[in-house]
Structure formats: structure tokens, C-alpha cells
Amino acid sequence: MAESITVDARGLSCPQPVVETKKAIERSACSEIYVLVDTMTSVMNVTRYAKSQGWTAQYDKMPEGGFKITLRK
């Protein structure tokens, strides 16, 4: 099994980035999930949700624009 999965939620309206993150958390057995988003609003929403589920979250700016959020259990 892959050690990490990536959810590309760039360009999706609220609350779809969080919905996709929730699905990834529930369906995968990975301990590391990357979520790509393109607004700070989505960074905050995904981070808040992940933390409420007991994951840690940190984000980095991507060179091509947008953000990569790293979630770890």
C-alpha cells in the first residue's frame, strides 16, 4: 500500500476541499495525506478539520501557486 496519498482540491468551492479530505482520511490507511488547495481559506478549513480528527497539519506554498497541506496521523 502506498505510504501517502494526494488529494487535489485546487479550484473547488467550499466545502469540497474539506469533503475530499474527510473521504481520504476515512478511506485510506495511510498515515500521511497531501492536500493541494489554492486559497488560504481552504488551507484553514482543511487544517481545522484535520486537527479536529486528531491529525497534525502543516502547509507550504507551492512554486506554481497554491498550497500543499501535509496531514499526518
Added chain:
Amino acid sequence: MFQALNRALMSRKGPILTGIAVGILAPLLTFWGNPGNMGICVACFTRDIAGALGLHRGAVVQYIRPELAGFILGSFISSLIYREYKPRTGSSPIVRFFLGFFAMIGALVFLGCPWRAYIRLSAGDLNAIPGILGLTIGVAIGIAFLWRGFSLGRNYPAKKPLGYIMPLAAITLIAFVLLRPSFGPEGSSAIFFSEKGPGSMAAPVALSLAAGLLIGWLAQRSRFCTVGALRDLIMFKDFHLFNGIIAFVIAAFVTNLLLGQFKLGFEGQPIAHTNVLWNALGMVLSGLAFTLAGGCPGRQFIMSGEGDGDAAVFILGMLFGAATAHNFSLASSGTGPGAFGPAATIIGIMFCLSVGFLMREKI
């Protein structure tokens, strides 16, 4: 000081601070001259602007509301300063146009957007209760679609100037209200300003604009959203945005009480009717349309200021919906629903259900 304020707005306190500001300013704007329980109503004000531009002939609801221009500009300036100005578009604009169209039809059957529903509640207008229940049901239906994979698709980064269009439109509106230009013989051509009725009631332009700019700024930083609040609470048990609504209602209640604007009851409330069924169903339609579009009308204005071209199209749909509501006797009045309001509400709900069922995307 600005940095500390910005940190607070970006934190859990953000929606609460914004809610308090809106809750104080909205009743104050009524005190300063805006219509009753309509210190700020995003739907009503869009409707008034449609009237002022001559898109409908409702003679009592025509005024260029500076608050909404302020929303766009406040958000635009804030997003530029904090590097969140991000032109984007391409997520089913035509569907969003008609979601805005029908959200407005529903709001004008209830007589208010979600912002006004909460303001009406805080001022003792009990007709707001079926409206808020309807709003919650509409949001819940939208959530069922979201869980099933509903999506209007991705937006994509756009060229910088795309995001300048709405701020320029806002500046044009401010010029119209300040200069009051006439484009033809008096009374027969735009710009129209109501001489009686709600459209004739307005706070001084400077106060309206300042309130709009401030709220636009605060809401851009804190992501304040009256529909997202219910949505996140139901979907994720997340109180982040909902706390803002609680703060909003409490602040508005206290301010209304202090200003002598609180009146408990169903009858004789300003710009409201007592038809429970259509107060509720109008807001079911609005709540569903706003949820499918990703945010309440205020939030759509804020996002349009950040450069979101799809939110801008949603707003134009609201403008067209407002014009249609008054041209086709869909809008309610103090006596009850308009002749064709209920039929249009049913059509709108069917449209939104179709969008919800048909627009799905595998991510």
C-alpha cells in the same frame, strides 16, 4: 495594532468579531435611515440597485446601496494587502448565474437574505423563524448533494485584470449615488431613486459606504458566511463560522434593544409578511441555491472582491433575479407572497434539485 487585529480575524475569534461588528452596524444603519430591519440585507440591496438601474419598475425599491459597493471594495483592498487577491473563474458560470437568480427569487419571497433573516429575528420579528427553519432545510438538502459528490467543477487561475471588473463596477455605483446623473427626462430614465417606500429610506451615503467597507474587510479576513455557518455545523459539527452567527444575533439583539427597535411578534413587522409556508419555502430555495454555490450572498460579494469571477457571475444572476422578481410579480409584499411567487419558488427548487442530482464529479 493592525497586525494584532489581523491575527485575531484569522483565528477562531474572526467570525465572532465580524458577527459582532455586523450585529452592531446593521441596526445602527436602520437607526441612521435604512429601512426597518434592513440595515444590511444583501438580497434587498441588490434588488434596490437593480431598480435604480432601471432593470425593474418597482418604484418603491430603487436606490444605489453603497453598502454593497463597500463590501466589494473592502474585500478587494483587504485581499490586495494580505496577498489573497486571486483572480479565478471557470467553475460552471452559467449554472452559478441561475443559482444566483433563484436564490434571489427565494429571498424576495421571504423578503430577505440570510443576513436579514437573522436581523429580523434579533429585532423580534417572529416571521423570521419559519424563514430560518426553511434556510436550514435548504442547506441540509444541499449538504446531501455535497456528500453524494456534487460539484460545479474546478475554477482556474485567471489573468489579473479579471478581478478588477467588480471593484470598478462598485466604484461606478458609488459615482452614481454621489453624482446622481440622469440619463434622460426626469422620472423616465435611470438612475432611479425611490421617492417613497423602502427605497427612499437610506442612511447617509458616507456612513453606508464606511460600514460596507469595514464589513467587507472584516468578512474577507474572517471568511464570515451565514450559509457556511449552518453547513459546517451540520456537516462537520464545526462551530467556527456558526459562532459568528450567534455573536451576530446577540449583538444585533442588544443594539436593537438599546435603539428602541425591538418589537416582538408576527404582525406589523417592517417589510415582512406573515405567511408561514412561503416564508419557509422561499428560504428553502435560497438556502439550497446558496449551498450549491458555496456561500451566502454576502460571501459571494466578498469573493467577487477577491477576484472570484464565478462569484461575480452569481451576483449578476442575483441582479437579474431581482429584476425578474419585480417584473413578473414574484416578489412578496407586506400583504403576502406575490401572484406568481409560489410558482416561481417551486420552479426554483426543481432547478436546484436538478443541478444537485446532475452535477457530480469524481475527484
